[in-house]
Amino acid sequence: MELLERFALGDREAFEAVFQLFQGEVYAWIVRIVRDRAAAEDLTVETFWKIWRARGRFDPAREFGAWARRIATHTAIDYLKRARRETGLPPNLPEAPLPDPAEQRELHDAVRRAFRALPVKLQAVATLALIEQRPHAEIAEALGISRAAVKSREFRAVHLLRKKLSLLGWSHAT
Numbered sequence: 734m735e736l737l738e739r740f741a742l743g744d745r746e747a748f749e750a751v752f753q754l755f756q757g758e759v760y761a762w763i764v765r766i767v768r769d770r771a772a773a774e775d776l777t778v779e780t781f782w783k784i785w786r787a788r789g790r791f792d793p794a795r796e797f798g799a800w801a802r803r804i805a806t807h808t809a810i811d812y813l814k815r816a817r818r819e820t821g822l823p824p825n826l827p828e829a830p831l832p833d834p835a836e837q838r839e840l841h842d843a844v845r846r847a848f849r850a851l852p853v854k855l856q857a858v859a860t861l862a863l864i865e866q867r868p869h870a871e872i873a874e875a876l877g878i879s880r881a882a883v884k885s886r887e888f889r890a891v892h893l894l895r896k897k898l899s900l901l902g903w904s905h906a907t
Contacts, residue, residue: 737793748788751797752781758798759805762875765865766809766857776812780805799874806857806875813853840903847897851890858883859890 739747759780764773783804784791791800851859857876861867862883869887873880 735793737791737797741788741791741793743788748785751784755798755801756781759801762802762805763809765867766806766860767812768860772812772816773809776805776808780808783808802871802875803877807877810853810857813856843898843901843903844894847894847901850897851893855886855890855893858886859894862887863890 736747736750740751756777760773760777763776763780764770767773767776780801784801787804791797848856848859858872861872861875862869869880869883873883876883878886
């Protein structure tokens with residue numbers, strides 16, 4: 734019997750092996766969404782508890798990684814809803830150099846505020862699509878929505894970000 738079949742039947746040793754195989758992937762996926770390594774560690778454990786409890790619904794003929802990412806995505810979104818925390822931008826995000834460091838800092842803060850103001854579902858898609866540059870198909874599978882819905886949410890997120898930045902006086906930055 735294969736590892737995933739044993740896991741689906743409730744074999745604890747199989748679950749431990751699955752955990753060892755996939756914890757890094759699940760952790761990396763969650764970090765992409767929540768942008769907080771410490772929170773991602775806790776959410777990875779929470780995700781695997783959810784995976785264990787949902788093992789009876791897992792089809793061993795399907796890809797485990799995609800199923801785990803879907804559970805991880807929902808866990809991360811629930812966390813963002815609870816925490817309403819700021820989603821940080823990576824420090825290496827390319828941006829046009831501004832002559833004044835104070836102005837550059839103000840723009841960065843404005844982008845962070847605008848990003849934080851997005852609805853959580855749009856924020857998750859924007860993080861994965863715009864910052865992490867993940868493929869639409871991967872995002873759709875993780876969120877359990879269509880690729881068209883991902884594109885729509887990405888478009889709405891960009892529109893809302895531009896609108897918010899414009900209201901903050903940064904229309905030249907978009």
